[in-house]
Amino acid sequence: KRVLDAGQSWLVVSLVGACIGVNAALISIITEWLSDLKNGYCYDGWWLNQQFCCWEIEYEDENGCESWHPWSDVVLAQWIIYVLFAATFSFTASHLVKNIAKYAAGSGISEIKCILAGFVMKGFLGFWTLAIKSLTLPLVIASGLSVGKEGPSVHVACCVGSVVAGLFARFSRSHGKMREILTAASAAGVAVAFGSPIGGVLFSIEEMTSNFSIKTMWRSFVCALVATFTLAAMNPYRSGKLVLFAVTYDRDWHFFEIFFFVILGVFGGLYGAFMVKFNMQWAAFRRKHLAKYPVVEAVSLATLTGVIAYSNRFLRIDMTEGMSILFRECEGGGDYDHLCQTSVQWSVAISLFVATVIRVCLVVVSYGAKVPCGIFVPSMAVGATFGRMVGILVKALWSANKESGIFAVCQPDVPCITPGTYAFLGAAAALSGVMRITVTVVVIMFELTGALTYILPTMIVLLVTKAVGDFLGTTGIADEAIRFNGYPFLDKDDHAYNMAVSRVMRTDLHTLPVTGTTVREIEETLNSTAVQGYPIVSNDGRNILMGYIGRAELRYVLDKAKKTQGTAPDMPCSFASETDDHDEMEFSGIATGPGVGMDEDISMELIETTATHEVLKLWPWVNQTPLSVSPQLPLEIVMQLFKRMGPRVILVEDHGMLHGLVTVKDVLKYTATETGEMRSRWDETQFE
């Protein structure tokens, strides 16, 4: 039985991975086609994008081959058509999102973090979210908005995981098992988005899960592997490469360059802080003034982006393509659009600076619009343009002072500075600055490009970024969005010193007496309260804690009893353990023990053994040993218990007597009022 179960888990994880891979390949293909459609169409077949249209033609200039027809030969007309297409795409996308699946908007990473931490948000990972997000993502990317598809790709992957695993009873019945699948799916989402399987696994560890286990890591590994493999086998880019922008740097770095790398790190930290601050301010503005006009907002943004971006050569091209150009070495075909010409270095540097500034502004207002949108690639693009600018300036500095100072260590006759590596490091810094993840970024950058020799510089840059971010008190944009939206999430570094749990606990409890209630009374309690579960107390008035029963279990067993045995409404109910035999007690304690999210299977298995005599016996569903603490226990430790053990509720008892109970929401409510933060919205949100 156990072997079979384990086998099924692996099967489901692999199936989820395969579906994620197929879905990602389809999204890629459609995105490419739509992007090219803005510029022209293929004479040989409207369904071909520019690359495939010109597949067998050797010669290729900027406007493609003969079969590829631009919409117009006049630049102004090209521009207008480009903007019109962008507006149409964004209109379609935002319209679909608004009317069919509002959860498809945004990146979804914040919400998934909450779901993985144990909350439930109905419909967020459902089929319609999946369908609409998969469909609108290519439209949004093709519309040219300054948003990425990597964040939404994680959400899409989790939807696939939820839908596919939901077909299996083992997973649909157990939130715990489902969360394992979702964690693996989030790894696969990053893996297919970047072609970086190990980066995906690390992302799931560093960003997504709150409690790490080797088993989950291994599932993520398998899911990411299968997804990436499927994507590689489908080969959507027909390049045979998973790597988006493979570069090989021939030259190694010099120790003196670390000084300039530090500048890039500082930029990453500042960019992160700036982005988080102003994006959140813009989000507040959006909530206040734009909430009713999501379609208008998206269309205006796309039009604006199209109009502005067309004027700058680094903004006009696709962000991914732009990065692959900026990352290249100057030697060997890297001189795109005179990027490497010393004669125009100043104009190129200015152009890059303008691109950086405009892109930052566009990202601030675009990320969070009511369409699928991620911030990974836009951040990297910002970092890459800034980094390349720094690289060009350093190269100019070197050209002017070849013999002197720090540049004396360079060999005289070969190029000393590789501006492409600065772009690479800048991209890493910006990504790390805005997401506040480090190890993941190193691995992703390094799987993206294969630039192995630059692993130490990358790490140094991210160290500086992290230090700057910590100094400025920035948190990751996903965590900031959680706070902004008031989602119930216990942050990794939420602290509450000098506080006993008794201050926080809820004392207005809905308890059930261990004996002496009837089915009708329980039904009434169920209907009149909205809590997740009920502590069972002794009915001698001393309030001795006897156990805990979840709302879902109680509902289930009552319904079943009514349906199968036609239980009368005034039948007495008993939560008391049947037997005084110790072994039996223990067994039942185990059967229903896991209130701590461990192996929820066990409790499910016993549900079939209903016991019905003249008294409705509910004890097999009672968790007779709920996690309980004493009132003096520091809140700090209760928070640790929540984070590491993952229970939904912790009971507070003093010498056997029930004093109160505490949930994550109670803790958050307390810390919010205590620290004066505006963090009281979770009662309105959809999280359960």
Added chain:
Amino acid sequence: KRVLDAGQSWLVVSLVGACIGVNAALISIITEWLSDLKNGYCYDGWWLNQQFCCWEIEYEDENGCESWHPWSDVVLAQWIIYVLFAATFSFTASHLVKNIAKYAAGSGISEIKCILAGFVMKGFLGFWTLAIKSLTLPLVIASGLSVGKEGPSVHVACCVGSVVAGLFARFSRSHGKMREILTAASAAGVAVAFGSPIGGVLFSIEEMTSNFSIKTMWRSFVCALVATFTLAAMNPYRSGKLVLFAVTYDRDWHFFEIFFFVILGVFGGLYGAFMVKFNMQWAAFRRKHLAKYPVVEAVSLATLTGVIAYSNRFLRIDMTEGMSILFRECEGGGDYDHLCQTSVQWSVAISLFVATVIRVCLVVVSYGAKVPCGIFVPSMAVGATFGRMVGILVKALWSANKESGIFAVCQPDVPCITPGTYAFLGAAAALSGVMRITVTVVVIMFELTGALTYILPTMIVLLVTKAVGDFLGTTGIADEAIRFNGYPFLDKDDHAYNMAVSRVMRTDLHTLPVTGTTVREIEETLNSTAVQGYPIVSNDGRNILMGYIGRAELRYVLDKAKKTQGTAPDMPCSFASETDDHDEMEFSGIATGPGVGMDEDISMELIETTATHEVLKLWPWVNQTPLSVSPQLPLEIVMQLFKRMGPRVILVEDHGMLHGLVTVKDVLKYTATETGEMRSRWDETQFE
């Protein structure tokens, strides 16, 4: 204050990293020199190894340049001198280990895992262990024993961490803080051993720590970065490379090759199972028969290895060098010793097979000898020889059937099979098979070689290896050694279903009454018992749990009171809280709360505020809210609490009354007797 503390932590982590880097560089340099000393000496200076001796000479044949003098020109004499040197080196190493620091023997990874799980082993991370292990490691490697320096490198790094951080009161006083440093140091140990900083971080996550946190990961990142950077700056190989065996594979892999990759994965799994089983059997034999002759054993092994290995060209050369040869592509200088000649392919394949078999046997008997020895690189070497053999066979198969079957997809005029990649994948499989780590191996292999295009094949191979290992029920060799030695370590997948904690708990408790004892009585209790701490109970005979005090705290405060105030032996002691004021209570509860290994600082800070009147007040040192559970709680959940919350002891109370207490050792003792395993030795071991 907090900022200062955080700053000090970073400083110490960086300092530890730098020391690890310097130490690793010195070990590398000495190892190289000693290894070459077996073959000859440098005329220009005895302190130069072959590489530096011949540094400026262009022409280099197998016997080096002119300045490099082999000990003899006769092959037989060369052989004898080689063996004599090997014997001398191993004699010196084992003698030093035996007489000065016996903890320097072995790899040390198992013990460090236990230490990181919360136990203490005096002297294991001390200065002498560090000095002797650093000194003998080069000797052992140079002696040619089939052992690696990567495992011991982790131990050495942890010793450095312990010694350096021990200079700071903040770390020497707190086991929790020290463990964070040790985790970071273990990451740096792997980082410098392989030149793989991110691999080191993952190693610390996947293999070493039992409870993962982002903060620890980030420290590991910094420590590994600083250590690798220091090593790179010292540049011991003078190659400017961190990467031991950088390869670039020009050709991509084909889908049909997956079939052969699976063979490599199966080999890895089988090798792991074989190695774990027989190495443990040999360890049992060693304990029984060879325990008294560690020096004789080491010298015999070195002699035997020298005699046997000299006859096979793949065994004779250094394992690292051998791997770098086996990993190479045939084109571009990879034809070492006719490895790529089709004419001699069969003899090469047989030679590789023989090398594989002999190496496996040598590793079985060598790993665990009473000298510093690791199993990482030997396993990789085994996998590389086997993999290269498979590669050569596949290549031969392709040569014979170029047009037919699965090989039809190959382009006709270019080589289709790259045997070097098979060696690479074989090495990964064998390493993963014996250590049972996966993500870490992918990253290490990939940082070692930069073979980015092979990331999917590597993952597939490791998936197969993992599946085979799981099927055979293999556990990692480090965990197996923990079990063999009976160390107190709660395994990640130790299970105990259907069992309440009351069955396991210890009931013969040494409690202290809350009031009514004297200093003398407490002293007597301290002297007559050896437990880690004492529950405080009410003195009304009802055994109500009031708190818990650690042995160390009790000892400290008594000694201090005697020294500073000259407390009389019959002075009464009180553990009762002074005040009934609730706020005060809470505060003290927090001050001494963390029995759960969280932030041990807090409790230390209060220690200075001794209160002495006519009664010795001990309450500030009492943890008034120790982690306690009810007797019916399933053992499973208690084990989860131990693993995730990391307390040293959990008290068992029922409705306020103390029933017993349980420690990790109790749990292990129980599961051991229950499952019938021979696992009862930890009372004899040095762990506290």
